[in-house]
Amino acid sequence: MSANIPTIKLNTGALIPQVGLGTWQSADGDGYKSTVEALKAGYTHIDSAMFYRNEAEVGKAIRESGIPREKLFITTKIWPTDLQYVEETFNKSIELLGLDYVDLYLMHWPVAMNHNGNDRWYPTRPDGSIDIVDPKEWSYLDTYKEMQKLLKTGKVKAIGISNFNKERIEKLLADPEVTVVPAVEQIELHPLLPQQELVDYCHSKGIAVEAYSPLGSTGAPILSNETIVKIAKKRGVNPAVIAISWAVWRKTIVLPKSTHAERIKANLQLVELTDEEGKEIDNIHKLLGGPKRLVDPKWGIKLFD
Numbered sequence: 001m002s003a004n005i006p007t008i009k010l011n012t013g014a015l016i017p018q019v020g021l022g023t024w025q026s027a028d029g030d031g032y033k034s035t036v037e038a039l040k041a042g043y044t045h046i047d048s049a050m051f052y053r054n055e056a057e058v059g060k061a062i063r064e065s066g067i068p069r070e071k072l073f074i075t076t077k078i079w080p081t082d083l084q085y086v087e088e089t090f091n092k093s094i095e096l097l098g099l100d101y102v103d104l105y106l107m108h109w110p111v112a113m114n115h116n117g118n119d120r121w122y123p124t125r126p127d128g129s130i131d132i133v134d135p136k137e138w139s140y141l142d143t144y145k146e147m148q149k150l151l152k153t154g155k156v157k158a159i160g161i162s163n164f165n166k167e168r169i170e171k172l173l174a175d176p177e178v179t180v181v182p183a184v185e186q187i188e189l190h191p192l193l194p195q196q197e198l199v200d201y202c203h204s205k206g207i208a209v210e211a212y213s214p215l216g217s218t219g220a221p222i223l224s225n226e227t228i229v230k231i232a233k234k235r236g237v238n239p240a241v242i243a244i245s246w247a248v249w250r251k252t253i254v255l256p257k258s259t260h261a262e263r264i265k266a267n268l269q270l271v272e273l274t275d276e277e278g279k280e281i282d283n284i285h286k287l288l289g290g291p292k293r294l295v296d297p298k299w300g301i302k303l304f305d
């Protein structure tokens with residue numbers, strides 16, 4: 001089945017479908033099932049990550065689909081505990097996926113953590129704090145430079161970043177050894193957290209912006225928002241479609257996650273929002289007391305005061 005999903009041209013020249021399947025918290029068989037359903041429904045863009053523990057199942061679904069590889073856009077990401085080991089981590093990802101290449105490789109967070117053996121994903125120090133690597137020893141800039149080298153292997157078509165704030169992107173772009181502008185910045189984005197300034201900044205630098213948790217992460221609070229529900233009723237679609245269509249309207253790429261076949265399919269029923277509707281959704285966070293992060297680990301970086 002083919003779906004009419006608009007695309008955006010990345011700074012590499014490649015086209016990325018504006019709607020992709022998000023797979024965070026889809027593991028233990030759910031990553032496989034949701035990827036199978038998405039590919040059946042017409043998605044051609046799947047977003048995975050080492051941290052999601054689903055690369056093997058996502059890859060299996062892709063390979064079994066019989067869809068020519070060049071018709072698909074596949075992303076995976078490197079987690080903070082692996083930032084000092086880019087080449088070997090990437091090789092592990094590609095092996096788990098069982099693919100010859102990925103279309104996009106992202107640095108999941110600009111924070112390096114020590115691989116100290118006590119926890120694969122969130123290593124702690126004896127005092128309970130997260131074991132962050134001293135940036136003088138190794139920083140996200142070092143990781144990015146290693147990621148640049150992967151482009152030469154042909155196994156990575158584009159590199160990008162995730163969960164970076166403006167300051168970190170500025171620092172990255174100002175580094176003389178950074179010769180490749182990230183193709184993508186993937187961040188938490190939804191009507192409670194539009195991050196317009198960061199989106200505009202990325203666009204001004206030729207960096208495409210991807211929205212994770214577009215329905216508001218756990219509990220999907222966006223789906224019961226008054227404005228979203230009102231526009232959804234008027235347009236005769238469900239509220240998720242409005243949130244996803246808003247992301248498309250504002251020229252971002254959006255990664256709705258679902259493990260339910262019907263919802264995966266329904267999330268592709270885009271509507272073309274009017275500018276009036278789009279701006280009304282832009283304003284939702286203001287009516288609710290300002291932007292609200294829903295994915296905000298203590299060790300992450302500050303987005304705003």
Ligand code: 1BO
Nearest residue numbers: 024049051212295
């Ligand atoms: C903590 C993971 C955020 C989405 O990729």
